[in-house]
Amino acid sequence: MVTFEVQKHRPESLDEALREDIRLLGRILGDTIRAIDGPATYELIETIRQLAVRYHRNEDKAAQVELERILAGLSDPDINRITRAFGYFSVLANLAEDHHHTRRWRARMVAGATPREGSLAGALNRAKAHGFDEARLKAFFGDAYISPVLTAHPTEVQRRSILDCLDAIAALLTRRDRLADTQDERNEIETELRAKVLTLWQTRVLRMSKLSVLDEVSNALTFFDATFFAEVPKLYAAVEQAAGAGLAELPAFLEVGTWIGGDRDGNPFVDAQVLRSALATQAEKALNHYITEVRALRKEFSFAMLLVDVTPELRALADGSPDTSAHRMDEPYRLALAKIQGRLAATHEALLGRAPTSELSASVRGADAAPYGAVEEFSADLAVIAHSLEGHGAGVLATQGRLGALQRAARAFGWTLAPLDLRQNAAVHERVVAELLAVAQPGTDYLALDEQARIALLLKELETARPLVSRHVAYSAETAKELAIFDEARAAHLRYGKRCIRTMIISKTDGLSDMLELAVLLKEAGLLRPAEGELDVNVVPLFETIEDLRAAPAIMEMLFAAPVYRALLARRGNVQEVMLGYSDSNKDGGFITSGWELYRAEVGLVEVFTKHGVRIRLFHGRGGSVGRGGGPSYQAILAQPRGAVQGQIRLTEQGEVIAAKYGNAEVGRRNLEVIVAATLVATADPAAAEPPDAEFLATLGELSDYAFAAYRNLVYETEGFEDYFWQSTVISEISALNLGSRPASRSKSRSIEDLRAIPWVFSWAQCRIMLPGWYGFGSAVERLLAARGEAEGMRLLQGMSKNWPVFSTLLSNMDMVLAKADMGIAARYAALVHDEALRARIFPRIVGEYERSKRYLLAITEQASLLDHNPVMRRSVVNRFPYLDPLNHVQVEMLRRYRTQSGEGEASERIRRGVHISINGAAAALRNSG
Structure with a gap:
C-alpha cells in the first residue's frame, strides 16, 4: 500500500504553496509514469530535463551534444512518450499556477486588502473619485455594452476530454486547500489526484479527425456551464448593488458573444445549415438551463397559503397550473413554477421542434402549455414571483439566490444564449453583388467599375425596395450559398428575435463600397427595408491591414455623409460599431507599427464620429498572443485614446485563451470583472491614456x-x-x-x-x-x-x-x-x-x-x-x-x-x-x- 507524506497545513508563504503544488503534481505524474512505463523511462525523462536546464542557463555545448545524442538514439515510441510527459508536466504546472492566482486573490479578500487594480471594487473607487455617484453609475451601466466574443481558431489545441480531466484536478486542488483539515481528508484527495493524473496519462492527446464547426460550437458552450451561467448573474448583482439599481432596472450591459457557426471568412464549412444548427444548439443550452433552474426553484419554494399572503398576480399565475396534485394545492409558488416550466418546455418544442433534454417535473411532462412568445414574457413571470415574495418578507429570495440569478440570466442570455456574429470577406460580397447585378441588369460589369461608380450604383440600390434576386435564376454555388446564409439570418430573427444575430462583419474592408455591398445583400434578405427605413443588424467594417487602418477614418467619413445610411443608423440609436484587426496588421507591418496604426486609427475614428454625432463602439480583434494583440485586457482597454471607450466595447477571446480564462468559474469571474472594470475606468477617466507630452x-x-x-x-x-x-x-x-x-x-x-x-x-x-x-x-x-x-x-x-x-x-x-x-x-x-x-x-x-x-x-x-x-x-x-x-x-x-x-x-x-x-x-x- 502506498503511503503519502503530506503536510497537515498549508505553508505560511503563498509562493511556497505554489511550489508545493507543482512538486506534488510533478511527483504524482512521475510516479504514474514510473509505474506504467517503468523506472527506465522515468529516469530518461529526468536526464533530458536536467540537460535542457543546463543548456538553457548558459547554452552549455556539452549538454547540447549529450542531449542530441540521447534524442537521436530514442525509438519513435519512446520519443512520443517523452513528448507526452513534458507536455503534461507543463500543463500541470500551469494548472497549479492558475490555482495559485485564485488562492492569492482569496487571501487578499479574506484580509480585507485594498481592492486591486482590475477588480470591480477598484474600478468603482476610481470612478467615484472622478465624480461617479450612484446616479452616474446607474446611467453608465444603463447605457453600457460590454461583450467578450468567443471565437474558434486553429490554436485551440486541447481536446475536451483533456480539459475535463484538468478541470477535475483543479477542483481537487481547491478542495485540498479549503476543505482538507484532517490527514484522512488530504490522503483521500491525493488518492483522487493520482487517479485523475493516471486517467490523463492514458487519455489520447490528439483528435483522430478534424473538428467540425458544430464540434467547436459544442466546445464553446461548455464554458457556459463552467462559468458564465453562474458568474454573469453574480456580476450583474454586484453592479446593481454598487449603482443602487433594482434587479430589473439595468439592461443587458454585459453579454458573452460568439462567432462560432457564423464566421465564414476563410472557413468553407460554415453554411446556412451550420448557422441554423449553431443557433439551435445555443437555444437548447439556454432553455435547458432555465428549465433546470425552475425545477430547482419548485423544490425550494414550499411556501403555503396558510402561512403567507401572495399577490393577486401570483394567484393568477398559479391558476391553470399543470400540477394538480392535492399535496400542493395550497403551495401557489410551486403551482406557478410548474406552469412556467411547462411554458418553457413548450417554447423549446416550438423553437426547436423537439422536447427538452433537461429533466422536467413529473407534473409538467406532457402538459398542454402555451409557449412564450419572447424571453421578456418569461422574465415577467419571474418578476411576478419576485414581487409576491417581497410582499410577505421573503424579498431576499426575490433578488438573491437562485431566483435572482435566474432573472439576471434571462436578461443576459435570452433565448439564444449569446448573440452570434456573422463575418465574411469583402471580396466574397463583391463577387456576389456583381453576379446579382449582372443578372438583374444585363450588361452591368460591376467589377470593372471604379470605387466612386460602385458607391453611386450601390446607394441607388439602397434607395429602392425593388429586389435584385430572382428565385428563378440558378446562381453560382458561391452566390447561392451566401444568399442562403442571409435568408437563414432573417428566418432566425423571426424565430428567436433580432437579438440572436445583431452584427455582420466585413473582413478586409478597404473602401465604402465594401460596406454598401453588405447593405445591398441585407436588403435582398429583408434585413434592411428601405421603405420602412429599418436596418435589423449592425453593419461592421473590419479594418485589418496597415493601409486599411490608415484609410478607416476617411471611409467612415464617406459613410456618414450618405443620407440613406444615416437615416438607417438613426433608427439604430446612432451607434456605429467598427472592428479593428490586430492580427493581420501585425503580420503586415510588425508589432510596433501595428500598435501605432491602431492607435492612430482610433484617434481619427473618434474625431469623425464626434463630428457627425455618432457614438462609436470599437470591436477589438485581439488574439491570445502579443503578436496578435493579446496581453492583459485591463491595461489594453485603459490604453485606448480619449473617446474610444464610451461605455461600449467588444473584444475577441480566441483559441486556447478561452479555456485559460473561462474554464474555471473563479478565474472566469475575475476575467469578466476585468473587462467591466476597465471599461468603467476608461469611460470615467478618459484622459488617462492621453500623452502628457x-x-x-x-x-x-x-x-x-x-x-x-x-x-x-x-x-x-x-x-x-x-x-x-x-x-x-x-x-x-x-x-x-x-x-x-x-x-x-x-x-x-x-x-x-x-x-x-x-x-x-x-x-x-x-x-x-x-x-x-x-x-x-x-x-x-x-x-x-x-x-x-x-x-x-x-x-x-x-x-x-x-x-x-x-x-x-x-x-x-x-x-x-x-x-x-x-x-x-x-x-x-x-x-x-x-x-x-x-x-x-x-x-x-x-x-x-x-x-x-x-x-x-x-x-x-x-x-x-x-x-x-x-x-x-x-x-x-x-x-x-x-x-x-x-x-x-x-x-x-x-x-x-x-x-x-x-x-x-x-x-x-x-x-x-x-x-x-x-x-x-x-x-x-x-x-x-x-
Missing part, C-alpha cells in the same frame, strides 16, 4: 516608421525568407494538425500574404523566436537614438514608458514575449533549414535584432533583466522553462525524422503523431501562443 506622439510615429522598414525588409523583401519560415518552423505540420475547422491559409499557396495570421504567430511561438511580438523594435530605437542623440533620445523614451500607458503597455507586452523567446533553442530550429547560406543570411539577423530589442527594452524600462517589474509573470515564465525547453528539443528531433521519412507506413504515422503531440504540448505550455 505632444512629442510622445511624434516619437512613437518615428519609431513605427523605422520598425516598419526593418520588419518589412526581413519578412517581405529578403530573398528566400518564405522558404526559411516554412523549413525552420512547424507551419507545415500545423497545417495538417486537427486543431480547428478552419484551414491555416486562405489559399493553397505558401505565400506569407495568404497565410492566416493565427498560424503565422503560432509557428514563431513554437520555435521560441516569437518574432511577431518584437521584431523591428531594436532597429527602430537604434535609429531614433542616432537621430535624436543617445542621452536625449533615451531620456525621452524612458519618459514615455513612465507616463504614457499606450507606450508602457506596448513595452510590457514585449517584455513578456522576449522573456519567453530563447535564441539558443531557436538555433536548433534554424538548423532544420537545408540551405546553409540561407540560414546564415537570416538567422543571425533575427538573433541580432533580438539582442538589440532586449538591450533597449531593458534600458528604457530601467530593468536589470526581463520582467523585473512584473515578478508574478517572471515566476510564471521561469516555472515553465524546465518542462517547455525539453519539449522544444524533442520537437526538433521529431521534425528532423518526420521530414526525412517518406511514405504512409506505421513508423511515419507514429512520428507524425509525435510531432503533433509536441505542438500540442508546447502550445499548452506557452498558453498564449496563437
